[in-house]
Amino acid sequence: MEEQELSHILIILAGLLRAVGIVCIIALIFLGARLRYIFLIALLTVGGIFTTVLSFLLGILSFTHAVIYEVVVIFINLLVFFHAYWEKKSLPPPKPSENTRCMVCSAYIKPNQEYFVLKCGENYLYFDTEEHLKRFLENIEEYKKFRNLQIKEPECYYIHSKRLWVDLKQKEVGVSKSNQYSINAKG
Numbered sequence: 071m072e073e074q075e076l077s078h079i080l081i082i083l084a085g086l087l088r089a090v091g092i093v094c095i096i097a098l099i100f101l102g103a104r105l106r107y108i109f110l111i112a113l114l115t116v117g118g119i120f121t122t123v124l125s126f127l128l129g130i131l132s133f134t135h136a137v138i139y140e141v142v143v144i145f146i147n148l149l150v151f152f153h154a155y156w157e158k159k160s161l162p163p164p165k166p167s168e169n170t171r172c173m174v175c176s177a178y179i180k181p182n183q184e185y186f187v188l189k190c191g192e193n194y195l196y197f198d199t200e201e202h203l204k205r206f207l208e209n210i211e212e213y214k215k216f217r218n219l220q221i222k223e224p225e226c227y228y229i230h231s232k233r234l235w236v237d238l239k240q241k242e243v244g245v246s247k248s249n250q251y252s253i254n255a256k257g
């Protein structure tokens with residue numbers, strides 16, 4: 071192939087890299103992920119496009135190397151995206167305040183004792199025992215009326231003592247990871 075055709079392929083790949091970068095950035099902003107990941111993806115995308123196309127045109131990288139380089143940058147972008155997504159999902163819920171009460175029995179929630187947190191969209195509901203959490207989920211419509219709650223469908227719940235999120239649909243768990251992230255989140 072002519073050098074011009076080869077550079078066209080690189081430009082198409084660069085377009086793909088740009089598209090992946092933009093989609094990841096928009097998704098991360100929408101998710102409310104940490105800014106550092108958004109900057110990192112922006113840097114990788116812009117840097118990746120400039121360095122591959124330029125180094126190929128200047129003869130620093132061969133065509134094959136430039137293609138590999140570009141694919142690797144796309145792959146790293148996706149890895150950063152999934153890491154940021156996972157971290158966002160694993161972050162512990164806000165600590166209960168002095169006035170936080172159990173949604174079922176109205177007992178005060180103590181931050182240094184066991185409690186459970188149900189995530190419904192942007193809302194966090196606190197429970198003093200797992201039994202009360204389950205009772206709430208079983209009679210959710212009654213409790214919503216009783217407590218006058220404007221909440222979305224429950225997604226997952228958090229077990230404070232295990233620092234663990236449990237998905238209500240998949241029963242998905244990840245002890246070590248969520249521990250790791252909760253430690254990071256404090257620092």
Ligand SMILES: [Zn+2]
Nearest residue numbers: 172175198202
């Ligand atoms: Zn309770």
